[in-house]
Amino acid sequence: MSQQTTIRKLAALVNTPVEKLLEQLAEAGMEFSDPDQSVTSTEKVKLLGFLRRTHGKGDKAEDAVAPKKITLSRSRKQELTVGGGRNRQTVDVVVRKKVTLVKPGAKGDGTEKSATPENDEQAEILRKLEESRQRNLSEQQRLAEEDKRRAEEAAARKIAEDEAERLRLAAELAAAAAPEEDAAGRKAAGHGHGHGHPKPARSDDRSAPKHKHRGSHAMVAGVEDDENAARFAGQLHLSASERARRSSARPKSRNRRQVEQARSGSGEHGFSRPTAPIVREIAIGEAITVADLAQKLAMKGGDVVKALFKMGVMATITQSVDHDTAVLVVEELGHKAVPAAPEDAESELIAHVGEAQGETAPRPPVVTIMGHVDHGKTSLLDYIRSTKVATGEAGGITQHIGAYHVETDKGTISFLDTPGHAAFTSMRARGAKLTDIVVLVVAADDGVMPQTMEAIQHARAASVPLIIAINKIDKSDADASRIKNELLAQEVVAEEFGGEVQMVELSAKTGQGVDALLDAISLQAEVLELKAVPDGRANGVVIESSLDKGRGPVATVLVQQGRLAKGDFLVCGVEYGRVRALFDENGGQVKDAGPSIPVQLLGLSGVPEAGDDFVVVADERLAKEVASQREHKRRELRLVQAAGNRMEDVMAQMGEGEAQQSMQLVIKADVQGSVEALKQALTALSNDQIRINVIVSGVGGITESDANSAAASRATIIGFNVRADASARKVIDTNQIDVRYFSIIYDVIDQVKQIASGVLGTEIREDIIGTAEVRDVFRSSKFGAVAGCMVTEGVVKKSKPIRVLRDSVVVFEGELESLRRFKENVEEVRVNTECGIGVKAYNDVQPGDQIECFERVEVQRTL
Template identity: 70%
Template sequence: MSQQTTIRKLAELVNTPVDTLLEQLANAGMKFSGPDQVVTSAEKVKLLGFLRRSHGKTEEAPSADAGAAKKITLARRKVQEVTVDSNKGGRGKTTVNVEVRQKRSIPRSPGGSAKMTPAEERADILRKLEESRQRNLEEQRMLAEKDRMRDEARERERAEAEAARQRVEDEKRAAQAAAEEAARAPAPVSAPAPALAASREASPPARAARPSAPAPAAAPARKPAGGAAGADDRNRSGRGGRDDAGSRFGGQLHLSAADRNRRGPSSNAPGRGRPGAKGPAGRRGFDNRSSNNSNSGPHGFERPTAPVVREVAIGETITVADLAQKLALKGGEVVKALFKMGVMATINQSIDHDTAALVTEELGHKAVRASSDDAEDALLALVDTDQGEATPRPPVVTIMGHVDHGKTSLLDYIRRTKIATGEAGGITQHIGAYHVQTPKGVISFLDTPGHAAFTSMRARGAKLTDVVVIVVAADDGVMPQTKEAIQHARAANAPIVVAINKIDKSSADPMRVKSELLTEQVVAEEFGGDVQMIEISAKTGQGIDDLLDAISLQAEVLELKAVTEGRASGVVIESSLDKGRGPVATVLVQAGTLKKGDYLVCGVQYGRVRALFDETGAQPDEAGPSIPVQVLGLSGVPDAGDDFVVVEDERLAKEVAQQREIKRRESRLVASAGSRMEDIMAQLGKGEGQQVLNLVIKADVQGSVQALSQALVALSNEEIRIDVIRSGVGGITESDANSAVAAKATVIGFNVRADAAARKIIESNGVDLRYFSIIYDVIDQVKQVASGLLGVEIREEIIGIAQVRDVFRSSKFGAVAGCMVIEGVVKRSKPIRVLRDSVVVFEGELESLRRFKENVDEVRNGTECGIGVKAYNDVKPGDQIECFERIEVARKL
């Protein structure tokens, strides 16, 4: 027994008092001193026999060695039929009878109903478990033995089939050799050559054409060799050999008795395995029979023994669905892996390359960077091979400076036209590009805006310029935009020429300008520096020739050169959408020659040059280096600052533009998708306190759109966020109006107007539409609109303070404080606070305010009064009573 049984436990088990059980044991001849003594199995059996005899039963009590208890044996027999395919084609099927026999013996105690002790029950359970384990092991061994025997049978079949095929080939070669030998030897005319007849008989096409024809008379000549081989085959393999013709393809394949028993009763019937088929069909049936419908053959499925590691090609961006497809996983598994990494993205969102590579490695695969820039590579190769000899080119001069310092007036005098009078508010709203013929040669001028909002436009002008002319008004001095112009010129490593304008005014002070420029590290030549400073007047023309001389001298020092021959390339200065001409781009050619009819790709746009226009409206046939022109024929409006390149055909231009558009779209998707948990928690922490002002911006040129968007978005702060949900070049369309209605946005038209359909939608939905022509008016009004969204805030303003000098007790009013107003005015209708040692001890309102015996509404500074504080009687001398009022103040950006 695995555990000992005491008398106390035995009494609990048989539900008998301990004293009674001790008495029964004593009567049975077993003396025990206490209930905690151990009772052995023999003593239990002896006690059982005594109790049986005392109850009148004469049969002997079973002893420990009397023999095994009686058993109940259950036998079960189960028969079922299993149908399996006998070949790969599924045409032949075999029915197998499977009989399962089970036999189980259940031991029974002699009394039939006697209970076993817990130890005996546990031993019986362990025995049954061991028997079950042994039966399982035996069944597994038998199954393994059956599998081994089946595999051996298949290998034998394959070997026999291969041996039969080899014999047929050997006999065929022997027959061919005999035929050739007979052809070389002289043969009698009266009788056909046996070898030749055997060769004709062994030809498979002849037998396939005549499957039912009787064997030729010459067949017995081959029979001794073929018959001997067939008999030998049957003796070795126990299978039926070839037919009388000895052919592999044309003859009947006979199965031995062992084969028929193994394959089933119907495996030899026509249509099941097709053993009697002729020609190629017979060959198919022969091969299927050898495979025996097994998954372990060469075409069967084999479970992978190791995890499959895939090499996934990932571009700059990829959607979660595409990544899951490349990984051969479900989309939900990739989303779950991204979530564990802290990236929340749906299956249709895009993720960048780094995130995709991390999740790929996390899932056990290898990530490689995919390159899809075939068109870009072809474009770069085309540009690199198209290099010629460089020749001198005109300088590109950018005019910069503060607003209203005379930049456009200077160009106006040089070109002898009136440009400034046509500008809104007298300022330039977009970049102007001109090339003029001066006595010093051809010079290309770029006129950039001077307002602070066009910082990015000035930066674009500085990047493509050779010389920067900074115009400073002699009567105004150095201003903030002047300093920004100097910084842009230095960032572009362009030499600076300072034009001190408006010297014809009485308030002009050129020396002050030069002194202020010293603080910006711009040192004039007369002060020992390297910057030329020319005093001019754009109104009278004074000093203009000296300025042109300075520009020409600086250009000679730079030795400007460019390749004139070959395909053109350059930069887009400005772009717009003309109602009659379509997309129009102002470009500056930097290398090569741009001709009418050329195919070019410009950013994400492409097209063929339909026409070229210069600043006078003329249509030149071509434009060389440093010459700005307007180009018609693009597929859309390009962004200002995009590069353009002339290509050989439209196909390459379209491919490059499409690839760039795909990259730009994927970049936008990545920017808006896959938010990290930290960002989401930060947004949740902010709550809903931040207001949002949505804007739709339409302008006449692309540069103005970019400048407006950047200037207005920069107004955002923690309390209000300004979003530009839609922007573009051209008039306000119906689509723009619908977008504004959906987002509850304000529509801003800069030098453009809304069409009839858009006006109808705007009026019917109450959309806020505003037209502008000056940039700073837009900024001021957007600030007003944003301030209206912010609402008002409540501020507290202290209007008076009274010092408590003494406290009087009144049966009618309670404690009354005698006070002196030391600051401002105390009003009865305003709330008050009681301060003790500069700490607020009570906040409430006045119950009474008296001057002598009269009630008054207010008491001014330096006047005594009596104050009764409502619901507060603990006022002490030395306290201060502070009177204040709450006012509403409009919030501003």
């Protein structure tokens, strides 16, 4: 192998300046312009011959006179790395060596040094050094050869891969450009070219990388080649193979075709850009937070907030939005919204209820007594039960739903007694949904009233058959035919008029016609063929609920399917528990209750809301999970309702400004139904002048927490059939909170109106008391312009302020300076009377003007 080196390295080895070496090469007939150009061994020999001839020595051996003594000087420079990390340093080590060789048999002047070492120890050291140098040289040559071989193989593989990729792309382009009828054939041909075995590299390709041949220089004997010195370059602890591997790890520059392949996704590891927008199916429940919605859409939360803002909904990323709003924003963003699957616990509960179904059997009817206030609903039920229920009610008015079941000659009948006051609309609606038959009580001496018509609407909405009980038929002014005619106006047609509604005339006081009513109820029940599953796990609905201080949460429930027994686990709305005891309407304990039987149960974790469904389950775990999930869902919906994040709502509140007053209320009642009725009745009193807010409401006595809430918000506490405990009274007295106790809902509404009127305060109102028309204007040296007027309306008083109107436009407002009747000063002038009026500080009164006299009065604002 021929060895090559550069002019710069050669000058360093022979200890000659680079410029001088270039001049010698030029004189020898070899032109070099750059010190980094390579010099071959042949050129070195040529230069050596030229230098010998220059010094008088011939090229031939016989012409050359061999020297008697030759002195060789060697200087070798190394770089050593010492330490590590921050203390790492590079140290230059220079080794100089001088050897004098004497030709055998030559005689010197006594100053020559023999090449033979002075002792055997020095010779051994030199020998070992030479062996070590040879071993290092061989190892470096072997590693360099391996690195070059690997580089050649990698280059060959790269060439083959590029060629295969080029063929594959050419085949795809040809297949895309071909007609449809022969597209498959051309694609197959392109596939064969593109995926065949790569073309083997030619021998000249493999030899493309140039090799650096090692060899000895002919200039100076025993001098190391520059490749051997290269192994000391850089850090000493890195071998040549490691340096080659590190250099190959650097990112290689790509040509334009490779960049385009990477961008278009055609490369092996390129990103595949989607050809169409990705449409996702987003499962949405009743409510969802903006953050969860953004995660499901794979979008940033800010983008979803922007989309909501464009739709007029102002919500932060942590707020919840309702189902409809979420569906709209999902569709607006180009995705598809689907209803969320029910929770696992809810699904398990549904399966649980399905397993409990069995054979059905006839059940008693559930009858709801409805009607206007004081038409005799509770009195009728009282007669049927032979008890005095109405006398126990406050003011003789039913304040909540009462549930009873009665054993009659016609069989067992369950009755629900609903309030008749206008505030209890939700109670009557709930009673109509629970019932099988509605008995509408109408007083024969009063007629069809607003709550009567409302009860008819509730019965129609629930698709429940109606029976009309015309009560108080024993009174002298009773007129049953008038009642029937008034009901015709409500499209309630009696059977005797060709309709389908049974009408029974009765008297709850004397008992007249009550048996006929029971017969009508039994007949209607037979027509309906009412059936239910008598055994198995029970389910039903909450009629009423309350918080008893000694017994805890108490719920009055109506069993609709199955049998409810003591010890059952049940979930009731967002509450759960185990039945500790069951009571009938008379307060007696019972072991169980079947379909259509109302009972009171103890053992729930909290007070359920009236109208909630209850289901008996196998264990407490399932009941607790279902209640927890329902509470979480209800809390989300409550947050959505309380957010007020509609832009229209915000703008409406901004428009109201400070003109609208607010009144805060804390409502506590004995039963849940009364709480609902009070909230609806009192918040309905709100208008443009005042807003009534119920900040706290609940069942049970007034607690210390309720009093603190009222103190913090300066609210009035309404106690309906409940009282404040000792700790609450302390807070009430300390903060001087306004507390009102009531037992009749009429009084609650009237007093809240009075309180709200006090909050509104008073207003100044202007009342026009008289008008005078100016007929002529006279000039007076004392009073200036005096208007001769005729009082056309009311009375003009001197002590009251006036306005001057011209063409129905106010041109001056002030007071009277003088009011005369002929030449006398008077205090007032009545209608159709002439007078002279002097307007103070105004002299521009003209004929045809009107002088309006008014007074300001302070009026209390009311609802």
